[in-house]
Amino acid sequence: MSGKGKAAVVEEITLDDATVEQLNELKKQGEVANWRVVKEQARIYAPLYEKRRALAKTIKGFWPTVINNHGMLQLHLSGSEDAEAISALEDVEIVRSETDPREFTITFHFGENPYFTNKTLVKSYTVHKQAGSSSASAGEPTDDELVNYDPERDLVGSKTTIEWKSPEKDLTKLHPRSGDMEDLNGDDDTPIEPGSFFHLFTEEKDPFDIGSVLLEDLYPSAIDYFLGLGENSLASDDEDEASEDESDVDPNEEIDLDDDEKPKKKRARKN
Numbered sequence: 056m057s058g059k060g061k062a063a064v065v066e067e068i069t070l071d072d073a074t075v076e077q078l079n080e081l082k083k084q085g086e087v088a089n090w091r092v093v094k095e096q097a098r099i100y101a102p103l104y105e106k107r108r109a110l111a112k113t114i115k116g117f118w119p120t121v122i123n124n125h126g127m128l129q130l131h132l133s134g135s136e137d138a139e140a141i142s143a144l145e146d147v148e149i150v151r152s153e154t155d156p157r158e159f160t161i162t163f164h165f166g167e168n169p170y171f172t173n174k175t176l177v178k179s180y181t182v183h184k185q186a187g188s189s190s191a192s193a194g195e196p197t198d199d200e201l202v203n204y205d206p207e208r209d210l211v212g213s214k215t216t217i218e219w220k221s222p223e224k225d226l227t228k229l230h231p232r233s234g235d236m237e238d239l240n241g242d243d244d245t246p247i248e249p250g251s252f253f254h255l256f257t258e259e260k261d262p263f264d265i266g267s268v269l270l271e272d273l274y275p276s277a278i279d280y281f282l283g284l285g286e287n288s289l290a291s292d293d294e295d296e297a298s299e300d301e302s303d304v305d306p307n308e309e310i311d312l313d314d315d316e317k318p319k320k321k322r323a324r325k326n
Contacts, residue, residue: 086201090156097151100275107277108146114281118144121280124288125273131252131265133230136170140226141252143168149274155196157182157210159270163256170226172218176256179213180266212266215256226251 070078111117119142122128132138146164160179165171182196182204196204219225232254234247255265272287279285 083198083202086204087198090196090201093151094156097156098153101150104149104274108148111277112146116142117281118147118277121147121273121277124280124283125268125285126287126289127268128252128265128273129289131249131255131263133226133249133251136226136229137252140165140168140170147269147274147277149270151270154194155182157196157204157206159266161266161269170220170224172220173215176215176217176253177213178215178256178261178266180210180261181213183209183211206267212259212261214259217253217257226253227257 122141122144123132123138132141143166144163145166148162148164150160150162152158158179158181160177163176165174165176184200217225217227222228227250230251232248232250249263252265255261261267272285273280276285280288283289
């Protein structure tokens with residue numbers, strides 16, 4: 056009898072308290088080490104990102120192209136109005152805190168556009184310190200704080216007032232968010248409408264984790280997205296879908312062509 060479909064039997068493992076304590080300590084050390092790696096990585100990359108920013112300013116449409124080529128972010132551009140506003144984006148700057156790299160600030164620099172007068176839109180993310188924690192006032196987080204860190208709970212976003220040129224130009228009103236933003240992964244079947252991309256700046260909460268996408272994916276790989284080569288670029292998604300479609304084809308399946316689709320016989324050419 057074939058062993059296919061049988062669930063693997065896992066023997067229950069009992070650990071003594073000393074082993075559990077050792078595992079927890081190693082987990083804590085891993086979290087701390089990862090935090091230090093991110094901090095050092097941010098320090099090393101900072102001057103490289105500044106060089107890229109300077110070069111990108113000389114390339115017309117660099118940042119609008121980068122954002123439009125990102126599959127997830129492109130979905131958050133609500134219609135032609137959002138796309139037109141983003142087309143005025145001249146520069147993007149994302150900087151991690153030197154003290155705690157979990158904290159970061161996103162700054163979008165805009166040129167003249169039909170929708171708002173702001174030259175910059177800023178979104179900052181800070182870690183909410185628990186009352187009584189040793190790092191509540193300032194300084195690096197403790198090891199325990201790093202281990203217990205939950206970005207959904209502890210990472211708090213700021214909001215910016217956008218100076219819309221008129222109520223009719225308010226993209227957040229033209230494209231409001233709807234649905235339960237607190238239950239994006241829950242059982243509620245109510246359709247979710249993310250609304251305008253600019254809700255990112257006007258609201259503290261970031262239910263779609265756009266800030267993290269900008270920080271961890273789009274900004275480090277901006278050149279790749281500009282060239283359409285990013286991991287989550289629209290071109291990559293199209294290629295993946297094409298590969299999936301091809302993999303679904305049965306090579307032994309007979310293809311029935313209609314008369315109009317059958318290749319026509321070529322007549323022999325007379326010399």
